[in-house]
Amino acid sequence: MIDLSLLTDGGMGWLDASGPGSHLVLSTRVRLARNLAAHPFIGRNSDRERETILRDIDAAARDTVLLRHAASFRLDRLDQADRLVLHERHLVSRELAGLDPNGRVRYGAALLAQDRLALMLNEEDHLRLQCLHSGFALDAAYAEADRLDTELGRRLGFAFHPEFGYLTACPTNVGTGLRASVLIHLPGLVLTKEVSRVLQGLTQVGLTFRGLYGEGSEVVGNFFQLSNQTTLGKTEPELLDHLGKMVRQVMDYEEQARQVLLRSAPTIIEDKVWRAFGLLRYARSLSFDEAMNLLSGVRLGVGTGLVPGVSMYTLNKLLVHTQPAHLAIAEGLPLGDPALAIRRATHVRRVLEDESGRSA
């Protein structure tokens, strides 16, 4: 089993709910896609070349202040539950963890992580540099990622073209290689049935949305990842500024939707959030999807002040620790074991009991 204590805060500093706008935005991620000019892209290189890529990038990273003490994990040497845990912590993509249907872990797939910064190695591109911040913090996340990018760029030879910019294996990432995304909770817009209009609006202005776990994932618990679709033709600050403006607008819409709900249907909303709380507090068996949806209801209650005595940090921790692989490892059960639903309910009950005990 992997030792997650090697990571600062277990790699989950982003869920401490300390960042700006944390009542709506769980986390902000900025990632930069880079490739080494000296090697073919991932689809056409050998195991030996991937080993060299891994070694060179690891050496360069450890030469920087920012990743000097990074924890490293070889995904190709981890079992499925451990890989899934890293994915559930938003540290590695589905592709790197080999979690896609019929997917397998690529030889040389690795993760380096220290504090808010992480490098995914031998992903679709040789290097995916990412910075994960708590709350809505696009500029801070980019500044940190950019600093590391500059440091690494001095030590490694990145593939760069005067016209196309940073070269990537897939043309959808070329140019800046920048993908910024904001994980936002939008239950108000879902309840007022406004969410499709808002999300469709985003796709018309060069942005895109995904589910909780990014590319190819489903929408669960009313969490949406909003991110830029295009990566070329605009400067990095322009791309961030555009996404930031749109996210602020979505946050405003969500706040307005919550006000509408509280004004026009206060008892229905109050009943909904307390029912969610009651089920989480007393249920004896919870599936992951059910837990996510109920946690979404309680989060709405906490955000609107209807449910006192529960912190966003506690809800964020529940969100992470009730995920399938986290729970399976904590309980010493295999992935998919039917007993996990019972253990999930017990875990949630205990946490909420402790929390209400403290606030009483």
Added chain:
Amino acid sequence: MTCDQCHEREAVVHLTQIVDADVTTLHLCERCAAERGVEPPTVGKSPLGSFLAAMGKELEGAALPGTPTDESCTRCGATLRDFRETGRLGCPDCWRVFETQLRELVRRLHGSTFHVGERYAAPGVARPDPESELGALREQLRVAIETENFELAAELRDRLRVAE
């Protein structure tokens, strides 16, 4: 994961739909996806998928002038056909070898073909002199106007404005 429709074959298409306020995801096998008019994943997601599909037709029929379909990257051996199949290029040099076709794709994907973000110079390589870069841009603009490539000229003009 099995297909939500036939419950028999492996689901390979994950279709997220928004109907009114409901966001639902359907997991479909290739055949059921095709019945619903959804492109299989080998073609990729739109707009890259539709472009690659279109490029495939061009490759099967008359090739673009000066770009034989069997042209391969001098460094890694990848062909445009490989790119159409996988949606991934073989190596950094593919960007130079297939520049003409990729420029068109990049324009469709990003609405532009010029990177205006951070510039990069590899270690040991002198950073390009900004003045000589401006000179090169002006020269490209002059050629674009002379050859009546006005779309490119408009982009070059925008890029010059940013650079200046």
